[in-house]
Amino acid sequence: xxxxxxxxxxxxxxxxxxxxxxxxxxxxxxxxxxxxxxxxxxxxxxxxxxxxxxxxxxxxxxxxxxxxxxxxxxxxxxxxxxxxxxxxxxxxxxxxxxxxxxxxxxxxxxxxxxxxxxxxxxxxxxxxxxxxxxxxxxxxxxxxxxxxxxxxxxxxxxxxxxxxxxxxxxxxxxxxxxxxxxxxxxxxxxxxxxxxxxxxxxxxxxxxxxxxxxxxxxxxxxxxxxxxxxxxxxxxxxxxxxxxxxxxxxxxxxxxxxxxxxxxxxxxxxxxxxxxxxxxxxxxxxxxxxxxxxxxxxxxxxxxxxxxxxxxxxxxxxxxxxxxxxxxxxxxxxxxxxxxxxxxxxxxxxxxxxxxxxxxxxxxxxxxxxxxxxxxxxxxxxxxxxxxxxxxxxxxxxxxxxxxxxxxxxxxxxxxxxx
RNA sequence: GGAGGCGUAGCGAAGUGGUCAUAACGCGGCGGUCUUGAAAACCGUUUGGUGGAAACGCCACGGGGGUUCGAGUCCCUCCGCCUCCGCCA
Numbered sequence: 001x002x003x004x005x006x007x008x009x010x011x012x013x014x015x016x017x018x019x020x021x022x023x024x025x026x027x028x029x030x031x032x033x034x035x036x037x038x039x040x041x042x043x044x045x046x047x048x049x050x051x052x053x054x055x056x057x058x059x060x061x062x063x064x065x066x067x068x069x070x071x072x073x074x075x076x077x078x079x080x081x082x083x084x085x086x087x088x089x090x091x092x093x094x095x096x097x098x099x100x101x102x103x104x105x106x107x108x109x110x111x112x113x114x115x116x117x118x119x120x121x122x123x124x125x126x127x128x129x130x131x132x133x134x135x136x137x138x139x140x141x142x143x144x145x146x147x148x149x150x151x152x153x154x155x156x157x158x159x160x161x162x163x164x165x166x167x168x169x170x171x172x173x174x175x176x177x178x179x180x181x182x183x184x185x186x187x188x189x190x191x192x193x194x195x196x197x198x199x200x201x202x203x204x205x206x207x208x209x210x211x212x213x214x215x216x217x218x219x220x221x222x223x224x225x226x227x228x229x230x231x232x233x234x235x236x237x238x239x240x241x242x243x244x245x246x247x248x249x250x251x252x253x254x255x256x257x258x259x260x261x262x263x264x265x266x267x268x269x270x271x272x273x274x275x276x277x278x279x280x281x282x283x284x285x286x287x288x289x290x291x292x293x294x295x296x297x298x299x300x301x302x303x304x305x306x307x308x309x310x311x312x313x314x315x316x317x318x319x320x321x322x323x324x325x326x327x328x329x330x331x332x333x334x335x336x337x338x339x340x341x342x343x344x345x346x347x348x349x350x351x352x353x354x355x356x357x358x359x360x361x362x363x364x365x366x367x368x369x370x371x372x373x374x375x376x377x378x379x380x381x382x383x384x385x386x387x388x389x390x391x392x393x394x395x396x397x398x399x400x401x402x403x404x405x406x407x408x409x410x411x412x413x414x415x416x417x418x419x
Numbered sequence: 420g421g422a423g424g425c426g427u428a429g430c431g432a433a434g435u436g437g438u439c440a441u442a443a444c445g446c447g448g449c450g451g452u453c454u455u456g457a458a459a460a461c462c463g464u465u466u467g468g469u470g471g472a473a474a475c476g477c478c479a480c481g482g483g484g485g486u487u488c489g490a491g492u493c494c495c496u497c498c499g500c501c502u503c504c505g506c507c508a
Contacts, residue, residue, distance in 0.1 A: 041470070045477045054476090054490045059437035068488080075488035199498095242429090242467090372467075 020322035033096040044085035114321025127314030138341030139393040140272035175412030189253035194233035196222040224261035230283035280385035293376035351380025
């Protein structure tokens with residue numbers, strides 16, 4: 001969330017920023033509730049100060065065996081007044097909090113202004129889209145032919161949007177995950193294996209709640225949520241903490257299954273590994289000093305890209321425009337891998353700098369020169385494993401239906417060909 | 420799942436209805452004295468949030484609610500940790 005005070009004192013600036021985002025946001029409501037709260041706070045605090053003072057007097061009188069009945073009666077009355085103001089505050093506070101939380105992050109000045117993904121700006125490209133002298137097949141056909149991807153069986157045991165990986169398919173998924181983790185840990189990221197279920201507070205902390213509850217799976221027994229991304233458990237690890245400035249940046253990588261309801265995506269990407277209820281992902285998370293978080297976003301994006309370069313998959317990096325940038329993010333780069341079956345680049349990673357937006361919400365600070373300050377949080381996929389599997393199957397397929405194993409994965413696969 | 424105990428500053432821990440929560444005491448951290456330097460010893464200093472230009476307030480003892488003129492302290496509830504028992508990969 002943004003700083004309430006900042007919104008109140010820079011209302012026009014915030015409104016201007018919101019006008020470039022998708023959706024409509026009520027900044028005035030925040031300003032309004034803020035001044036209302038301020039007024040109530042003044043009223044109640046003034047009375048509390050008096051009560052505190054008189055209560056001390058009563059204590060003294062009692063100690064000296066005196067009679068304080070008059071004062072006690074007065075305070076009883078004052079107490080009722082205080083309660084009235086507090087009750088009113090109890091209505092305004094949550095309303096204000098909700099209003100503030102409903103305002104998305106302010107995009108960084110370097111973010112291109114635009115409406116939707118059509119206005120995203122390509123930053124760089126690596127490699128060239130695969131060309132072949134035979135017809136390139138989509139990965140779901142390759143997977144079926146090689147008997148390594150089996151959505152039918154998954155549908156029987158679970159439902160649609162699940163896949164059973166079999167044999168070298170399962171092995172490929174595992175090889176990719178291991179390769180990614182090995183690469184990132186060698187780059188200074190500490191490997192984390194977090195719980196795959198988290199509580200409600202964590203979902204609020206990273207911003208999946210309250211707005212996007214229908215996207216998540218909730219466990220009936222205990223109200224826990226299946227993690228939609230490792231960002232949630234890993235970023236929340238430091239919720240409510242004051243970090244040591246000299247430990248920054250803290251860098252984590254985590255491999256988890258991710259669970260998404262994909263509500264509202266009916267009919268989209270119904271075939272293959274692109275959009276599943278359960279998929280594997282390596283996530284990179286950073287807690288950074290505000291002064292260097294923009295640099296950390298660049299290096300995080302490069303770290304994610306390096307995986308694709310090492311495997312040898314063509315991709316491009318785009319900077320999301322203001323209208324397409326996620327709710328909590330201040331700046332986002334998407335990494336898109338070339339998918340022959342789609343005939344275009346498909347998102348395989350999303351790297352974001354949230355500035356202090358998540359940190360304020362989660363109360364993650366560091367002890368700096370000017371007292372405690374909020375850290376900046378960043379994260380990005382490094383990468384989505386299922387989509388990487390799909391991209392490899394398509395980009396490394398051979399005319400005879402086999403798939404060559406990328407060089408760097410051969411040690412993990414124990415073979416150089418899937419056939 | 421059952422029984423009991425506990426949750427107070429970075430850590431340990433006192434406080435069991437009032438005028439020492441800017442929280443005793445101990446450890447740690449920071450500054451200093453001493454020392455060639457260090458250790459030891461000694462002295463000093465160390466919670467955060469929020470309102471206000473300031474003066475000066477308000478809030479916070481795991482979270483939430485209640486009783487009271489007044490709650491760290493009493494009551495309810497939720498969460499977490501520990502011990503024992505049961506079950507279990």
